[in-house]
Amino acid sequence: MLLAIDAGNTNVVFAVHDGAEWRGRWRIATRADRTSDEYAVWLMALLQHCGLKVADIDRCAIGTVVPAALYNLRRLSREWFNVEPLVARAAVDWGFEIKVDRPQEVGADRLLNALASHHHYRGPLVVIDFGTATTFDVVDADGAYLGGVIAPGINLSIEALHKAAARLPRIGIGRPQAVIGRDTVAAMQSGIYWGYVGLIEGIVGRIQAEHDKHLKVVATGGLAPLFGEGTTAIETIDPDITLEGLRLLAERNPVTTSHKSIHRDSH
Incomplete structure (x- = not known):
């Protein structure tokens, strides 16, 4: 296993x-x-x-x-x-080209997402990962990694807003009932939620225009379902994309030798 x-x-x-x-x-x-x-x-x-x-x-x-x-x-x-x-690092066999200026700088999670998304959904596509940072990664029809966009993550933005503004509380993320908030918390929740929906739609739209053809949009990360409710820009939500990337990479790069370690009777 x-x-x-x-x-x-x-x-x-x-x-x-x-x-x-x-x-x-x-x-x-x-x-x-x-x-x-x-x-x-x-x-x-x-x-x-x-x-x-x-x-x-x-x-x-x-x-x-x-x-x-x-x-x-x-x-x-x-x-x-x-x-x-x-x-997982740039030097292993990914099965696709990494078409960026410095492949060694690309986060492993972004390459893993590209590998699994192309395998399951084919391309061209955009993978959005709602993590500590919100990343948008572009994969062409052949599976090559073309680069992408890195934006501050949702929770990072909430924390920064709370710390930088003395009168703004720390809030939880959720989909507001209305865009216009009737109190401070509702206004903040609206700004974060609909602001990120606007970010998603704006960046995906600009990527589509720059690529000059339709790209499928796959989202992953814990907040992907929440934001998937608020926009039609996200077509597919797959929570296991990064893990699937690790599984596929392990299949492409089998390690056949065991590491000789100290025997532990507690196993």
Whole structure:
């Protein structure tokens, strides 16, 4: 089975795929100083809860945009699962061209999203990922990655608004009943929600115009369903795009050798 690890700026998502389906998905807050043993204690209990054993894991793929977290995630794979992990980076075989000036600067999550979206939906397409940043990535009909757009994430914008303006409270995100807010919180919620809908529609529209043909629009990330309700610009919502990218990348780049590690009787 494959252990897929998607380490973002806010959360690290762990998931297990048995070759036919995802057997479990779990997330933990991203913390660069979290040790491999801390990850293991937490993860082992969740695997057991789903009826899975350490011995079931024979492959591991890691995608991370937090370089400081990679060391301990690698140690987790090597020491607890006895598996040498595949790390998603520009140098591996993606199966498509990365047509940007500096491929090594492109976040692994963006390339993983491009890989899985093209595999499942074909192109040309735009992938919107509602994460710590809101990203728009463009994939052509052949699956090549063409670049994209990076905007501040929704929660980041809410936090910045609260911290920078003394009288504005911290709010939760939701779809307002009306555009015109009758109090401060409603006005802020409207500005964030409909402001981001405008961002989505505006950027997608400009990408479509620049590409000079229709592109399918696929959205992922925890807030994708919420914003999908507010605009017809989003055609498909797929919460597993990044994990699917890790699965597909692992299939293209098999790691055949196990890592020789210290035996742990507690397994």
